[in-house]
Amino acid sequence: MSYAWHWEVFLQPAASGDATYLGWMGAGLAMTVALSLAAWLMALVCGTLAGVLRTVPNRLWSGLAAAYVEVFRNIPLLVQLFIWYFVLPELLPPAWGDAFKQLNPVTQQFAAAVVCLGFFTSARVCEHVRAGIESLPRGQRNASLALGLTLAQTYRHVMLPMAFRLIVPPLTSEFLNVFKNSAVASTIGLLELAAQSRQLVDYTAQPYESFIAVTVMYMALNVVVMSGMRWVERKAQVPGYIGAK
Amino acid sequence: MYEFDWSSIPGALPFLWQGMTVTLELTATAVVVGIVWGTLLAMMRLSAMPLLAWFAAGYVNLFRSIPLLMVLLWFFLIVPRLLESLLGFPPGSDMRLTSAMVGFALFESAYYAEIIRAGIQSVPQGQVAAAYALGMSYGQAMRLVVLPQAFRNMVPLLLTQAIILFQDTSLVYVSALADFFGAAYKVGDRDGRLVELLLFAGAVYFVMCYAASLLVKRLSRKGTAA
Amino acid sequence: MISIRNVGKHYGSFQVLADCSTEVNKGEVIVVCGPSGSGKSTLIKCVNGLEPFQQGEIVVNGVSVGAPKTDLPKLRAHVGMVFQHFELFPHMSIMANLTLAQEKVLGRPHEEARAKGPALLDRVGLRAQAAKYPGELSGGQQQRVAIARALAMDPICMLFDEPTSALDPEMINEVLDVMVELAREGMTMMCVTHEMGFARQVAHRVVFMDHGRIVEDAPTEAFFGAPRSERAQQFLAKILHH
Numbered sequence: 001m002s003y004a005w006h007w008e009v010f011l012q013p014a015a016s017g018d019a020t021y022l023g024w025m026g027a028g029l030a031m032t033v034a035l036s037l038a039a040w041l042m043a044l045v046c047g048t049l050a051g052v053l054r055t056v057p058n059r060l061w062s063g064l065a066a067a068y069v070e071v072f073r074n075i076p077l078l079v080q081l082f083i084w085y086f087v088l089p090e091l092l093p094p095a096w097g098d099a100f101k102q103l104n105p106v107t108q109q110f111a112a113a114v115v116c117l118g119f120f121t122s123a124r125v126c127e128h129v130r131a132g133i134e135s136l137p138r139g140q141r142n143a144s145l146a147l148g149l150t151l152a153q154t155y156r157h158v159m160l161p162m163a164f165r166l167i168v169p170p171l172t173s174e175f176l177n178v179f180k181n182s183a184v185a186s187t188i189g190l191l192e193l194a195a196q197s198r199q200l201v202d203y204t205a206q207p208y209e210s211f212i213a214v215t216v217m218y219m220a221l222n223v224v225v226m227s228g229m230r231w232v233e234r235k236a237q238v239p240g241y242i243g244a245k
Numbered sequence: 246m247y248e249f250d251w252s253s254i255p256g257a258l259p260f261l262w263q264g265m266t267v268t269l270e271l272t273a274t275a276v277v278v279g280i281v282w283g284t285l286l287a288m289m290r291l292s293a294m295p296l297l298a299w300f301a302a303g304y305v306n307l308f309r310s311i312p313l314l315m316v317l318l319w320f321f322l323i324v325p326r327l328l329e330s331l332l333g334f335p336p337g338s339d340m341r342l343t344s345a346m347v348g349f350a351l352f353e354s355a356y357y358a359e360i361i362r363a364g365i366q367s368v369p370q371g372q373v374a375a376a377y378a379l380g381m382s383y384g385q386a387m388r389l390v391v392l393p394q395a396f397r398n399m400v401p402l403l404l405t406q407a408i409i410l411f412q413d414t415s416l417v418y419v420s421a422l423a424d425f426f427g428a429a430y431k432v433g434d435r436d437g438r439l440v441e442l443l444l445f446a447g448a449v450y451f452v453m454c455y456a457a458s459l460l461v462k463r464l465s466r467k468g469t470a471a
Numbered sequence: 472m473i474s475i476r477n478v479g480k481h482y483g484s485f486q487v488l489a490d491c492s493t494e495v496n497k498g499e500v501i502v503v504c505g506p507s508g509s510g511k512s513t514l515i516k517c518v519n520g521l522e523p524f525q526q527g528e529i530v531v532n533g534v535s536v537g538a539p540k541t542d543l544p545k546l547r548a549h550v551g552m553v554f555q556h557f558e559l560f561p562h563m564s565i566m567a568n569l570t571l572a573q574e575k576v577l578g579r580p581h582e583e584a585r586a587k588g589p590a591l592l593d594r595v596g597l598r599a600q601a602a603k604y605p606g607e608l609s610g611g612q613q614q615r616v617a618i619a620r621a622l623a624m625d626p627i628c629m630l631f632d633e634p635t636s637a638l639d640p641e642m643i644n645e646v647l648d649v650m651v652e653l654a655r656e657g658m659t660m661m662c663v664t665h666e667m668g669f670a671r672q673v674a675h676r677v678v679f680m681d682h683g684r685i686v687e688d689a690p691t692e693a694f695f696g697a698p699r700s701e702r703a704q705q706f707l708a709k710i711l712h713h
Contacts, residue, residue, distance in 0.1 A: 003330065070455055070458075071451070073454075073458075074408075074412075074450065074451045074454035074455045074458065075412070075447050075450050075451050075454070076412035076413070076414075076415040076416075076426065076450055077412070077415075078415045078416055078418060078426065079415060079426060079443065079446055079447045079450055080447070082430070082443050083443050083444065083447055086439050086440065086443060087439070087440045087443050087444060090247045090440050091247050091440070093246075094246070137556065137558070139554050139555075139556050139558040140558055140560070142516070142521050142554065142558065143552070143554055143558030143559075143560075143617075144560070144572075145521060145543075145544075145547060146519055146521060146547050146550070146551075146552035146554075146630075147547065147548070147552075147571075147572035147576060147620070147621075147624065148544045148545065148546075148547040148548025148549075148572055148576040148577075148624065149544065149571075149572055149575060149576055150544050153575050153576075157560075157571055157575065158560050158571075161562050162560070162561060162562050165562060176310075179312075180310075180311065180312040180313070181312070182312075183312035183313075183314040183315060184312075184314060184416070186314065186419075187314075187418065187419065194312060194314055194315055194318065197315070197318065198318065198322075201322060207322065207323055207326065208323065211315075211318070211319060211322075211323055214315065215311055215315060215319075218310060218311045218312060218315060219307070219310045219311065222310035223310075238561050238562050238604060238606060239603070239604040239606060239607055240561075240603075240604050240605065240606025240607035240608075241561045241562075241604070241605075241606040
């Protein structure tokens with residue numbers, strides 16, 4: 001095979017702006033990280049709320065939370081993204097829709113991607129939170145109530161802290177999924193890492209280097225997140241506690 | 246307020262149906278290849294031969310750490326060029342769609358491999374010992390004793406993964422393959438009715454996936470009852 | 472103190488409790504016993520409203536448990552309960568287990584709540600364990616901590632739901648000793664237990680349940696002297712002969 005490798009292409013000044021192609025890639029990486037972290041934060045908050053609602057002794061609330069999960073779990077991520085980005089602004093009251101469309105395009109893309117990924121992931125977080133809560137012995141809830149804590153206090157101080165410790169491993173893989181799923185944002189034009197790889201192919205005419213570099217970056221992100229979560233897992237360990245069933 | 250106009254959908258149904266057949270074909274291929282190749286990978290990963298185990302672990306970890314969209318781009322943009330230059334195909338011969346399909350199947354195999362590995366490991370060690378004690382070879386023990394039990398335990402998970410995979414097929418949008426979603430997008434774009442077409446696509450996916458997930462739930466309940 | 476009047480409870484068509492009535496006066500110790508599935512655990516959980524019931528009334532210290540407008544957390548704050556499986560909170564140190572409800576429910580300042588800890592742990596013989604986590608203690612030790620946790624709330628009465636039945640035999644006595652001590656100090660106690668030695672030693676009355684009904688409710692000596700019902704006799708014969 002007679003391909004001419006030119007890794008130094010990344011150090012050349014890019015076609016536009018004053019950055020190098022390496023700079024482009026760095027900007028893509030930063031965008032991927034910002035998008036993923038924002039979406040993850042949102043997913044944790046919404047997912048925890050929905051997960052708690054799924055376990056409360058109130059048919060209406062648990063039913064609503066179940067419907068929430070089904071909606072976000074049964075529509076492809078890409079379709080959800082397009083709906084947030086292309087459809088929702090049309091359906092909002094015109095004043096809001098116009099306000100959204102007047103935002104800086106990058107802001108629009110970023111906002112749509114965060115909301116989309118956030119809700120999509122929250123449905124999965126919700127199911128893990130629910131499973132964590134349900135795997136706690138029922139007596140824990142009773143013991144807390146018997147001490148006079150309200151149901152809300154019981155969730156806050158007794159059930160959620162334990163449930164979260166139990167679900168660190170599945171949450172780790174959801175967190176990794178957020179980073180991988182964030183690549184979908186490239187389809188609405190957000191210049192995150194995957195979109196940059198395409199750009200680099202077009203501009204540098206060195207497709208292999210570009211794709212290899214971006215792929216390696218995703219793998220590196222994976223390793224960083226995984227070791228971060230391992231640290232969390234160690235921190236969350238409860239002395240003397242052997243897995244609950 | 247937005248005024249809906251659904252009139253472009255009825256006329257487009259044959260085209261959308263064509264897209265759906267592509268989606269289903271893609272799903273079926275990836276499920277079949279995924280389970281076969283995934284089983285082989287899982288067995289390699291659990292095998293005592295370090296080289297095989299190492300290869301399978303590398304394969305699975307590689308595919309699981311990068312986005313499906315990146316894999317599809319690889320197989321859409323890069324692999325065809327590679328094949329062209331390696332095998333001397335005339336440039337321009339269109340392998341891009343097949344290539345994307347292969348990429349999709351290879352990607353999903355990594356996920357299947359992990360499910361199947363967990364399934365194999367869920368079969369108690371004593372079962373393998375008992376099979377060996379009866380004089381079975383490794384292959385026989387796997388084929389006759391371990392895998393049948395493992396697959397029975399895994400059926401709900403494999404099916405759930407198939408539903409996820411069905412949704413994932415929409416990502417072939419990036420390789421310009423006209424699957425169901427791609428078709429809906431094209432129609433919406435052509436008629437200026439993107440809102441309706443996207444909502445319609447979402448609804449179709451939802452109904453199909455939700456119905457399938459209910460089936461899986463019922464199936465796994467029956468499985469545990471028996 | 473605790474007044475149970477004609478209480479009935481059912482899940483669908485299955486009757487768990489039927490027409491149960493009894494009375495626990497201030498300073499009294501009542502032992503509730505009966506075969507498994509007789510409804511004794513359910514009955515004791517009705518007393519602090521952990522289990523809802525459909526018929527009858529339970530009044531604790533003048534407050535009706537089943538009434539819709541009763542502030543259950545407020546009531547429970549003063550009714551101590553000890554569970555079969557201890558139910559210490561595994562992610563909190565022993566000290567944090569003792570202080571959580573004092574702070575969150577009674578609103579005691581952190582320092583005041585902590586200050587109660589050593590004396591309570593002394594009382595159950597575990598002063599040295601304050602910084603440990605529940606998983607690092609034996610079952611007997613955990614149950615003693617659970618008693619201390621309930622006492623930290625200054626309860627007006629204590630409910631025990633089979634406190635020794637999940638324990639290894641060699642740990643039962645350390646828990647019973649703490650309970651005997653409590654009874655001698657005049658604590659009002661309602662105990663679901665099969666420990667007949669404990670019943671003989673400190674109980675004022677024994678309540679025997681079967682199939683969701685209170686079959687016998689007699690002073691301890693009368694109960695062990697000559698139980699009137701055949702079921703109670705059979706039960707005692709079984710339980711005392713192994």
